[in-house]
Amino acid sequence: MRMTWADFWTLMDTLDGEAGEVSCRRLTEKLGRRPVADIIGFAERHAEALYRLDQEKFGSLPVADLTDRDGSPFPQSADHFLYTRCAVVAAGRAVWEDVFFDVDRFAPFTSTRYDGEWLLYVPDQAYELATGREWDRSTRYCFETFSNKDGWPHLQS
Numbered sequence: 001m002r003m004t005w006a007d008f009w010t011l012m013d014t015l016d017g018e019a020g021e022v023s024c025r026r027l028t029e030k031l032g033r034r035p036v037a038d039i040i041g042f043a044e045r046h047a048e049a050l051y052r053l054d055q056e057k058f059g060s061l062p063v064a065d066l067t068d069r070d071g072s073p074f075p076q077s078a079d080h081f082l083y084t085r086c087a088v089v090a091a092g093r094a095v096w097e098d099v100f101f102d103v104d105r106f107a108p109f110t111s112t113r114y115d116g117e118w119l120l121y122v123p124d125q126a127y128e129l130a131t132g133r134e135w136d137r138s139t140r141y142c143f144e145t146f147s148n149k150d151g152w153p154h155l156q157s
Contacts, residue, residue, distance in 0.1 A: 017090065039130060
């Protein structure tokens with residue numbers, strides 16, 4: 001059975017809106033009790049959700065609560081932007097969908113208060129929990145920053 005978006009978002013609700021260590025461990029344990037096909041499906045949906053957010057309009061936003069020494073906006077690094085996208089996904093389906101229509105809804109997640117990095121490890125840890133083996137995986141969508149060429153039109157050659 002293929003994981004639907006509805007199934008994915010139901011699992012994401014386990015996080016209660018934030019991708020901290022404790023909530024991601026709870027999600028890992030829940031996902032790790034499911035069939036391997038569900039873990040793979042979750043990884044695919046997660047990668048796609050991050051990929052879709054990989055857009056210049058979000059990545060060019062400055063970090064909400066940081067400035068350079070001269071007071072100018074502090075840009076997001078590629079890693080910070082990835083973790084910010086994870087935080088948006090962790091916030092749930094409604095937030096994830098809303099940011100596409102209103103970039104101002106994305107901006108608060110650039111704050112250093114939000115860090116969704118733990119969410120990146122959930123599929124791999126769930127797979128290891130379910131199988132006892134490490135997962136050397138790839139997904140259809142690459143979620144690394146700048147992977148979505150359509151989202152960064154000025155980078156296209």
